[in-house]
Amino acid sequence: MRAVLTLPISPELDVVELREALAPTTWLPSADPDEPWMKARVDALVQEFPESLRVQLQQAGVIYIQVGLTVEGLVSLERHGAVMIRLVHDGNDVSAIKAAVHTLARHLPDALKAATGNDDLGLETDIEIRQRHGGIAVAKGEIVTPHRLRFPKYVRTERPREFALVCVLAGLLAATFVTSLWLAHLHPISLSWPDVIRGHGERISSALVVALLTILINLLFEYRDWRSETTEVRWLFG
Structure with missing residues (x-):
């Protein structure tokens, strides 16, 4: 199963700054991202997406994350002014990827506030969970973050x-x-x-x-x- 989250950010970050911002979380593996097995895992996840998107991901650079025990993800900056998070779950347990979405929705904006200096970060509201192969929507929801006003x-x-x-x-x-x-x-x-x-x-x-x-x-x-x-x-x- 897959889910895509979008976090608009301003000012923008590069991949190094983004990795440093995510370092205090528990989502980054302890292994060095340049290790062969890590590169192979990232390449395997990238290959699951359409060719046009694969090119964008390879050019922009991606960060591998693990949210929970069974959900993997790629964090990327291929879109101008936004951080893209693509979650992948190898199985049919929709509750696992729902839990990962909930974790990111609650903690990702706070993780990037210090790096951007922006206290009003919030994920785009619409979220869908689709089958890994076939793309059929199995769950749809909205991220409610109403309490960001000054x-x-x-x-x-x-x-x-x-x-x-x-x-x-x-x-x-x-x-x-x-x-x-x-x-x-x-x-x-x-x-x-x-x-x-x-x-x-x-x-x-x-x-x-x-x-x-x-x-x-x-x-x-x-x-x-x-x-x-x-x-x-x-x-x-x-």
Whole structure:
């Protein structure tokens, strides 16, 4: 069985940088990639693909990986701006290759974040598992990685009510602050109504600041929990 995963990356890496980024994982064999048996195994996997793709893989260079005990894979850079991962399982156990897909979906983006300096890496969502010979789809799913937004965009898109409330409070705070400054400029020393309004404005401003800080702190804690949720693979069939 086979599965192909695509990870868009920016900036791009070369094969050496990609291998170094994958080194901390458990997917790279301990053997030297230049050993004859390793080269023979990579060549055997490359030969399973169509001729046009074989040429691209040979030109771009590939990295051999093992995910679990029975799933092998080739990591390559033949596509501009993307890392391609082709998993191969020599058998009919679809659960084994599903487990490998799940492992890569959860851990591959994090493995490449340090190398690219990009915190927003995520695999393309669609995933299919096909028969090794014949190409018939035996399972199809989607990789759900919804929790990669930065805090400002998270508040705007995921918490629109809180975002609207923050905007209203910020607007009121700005209005009361400007009003207090204006009255202080017109009546620096006064016991008349402008001074009373200015005093109330300062108290209102203090209350608005406390409310804004409370909302933002709560949102930050919720955002931290939201970002900590892991990537999932939802299988539609198979």
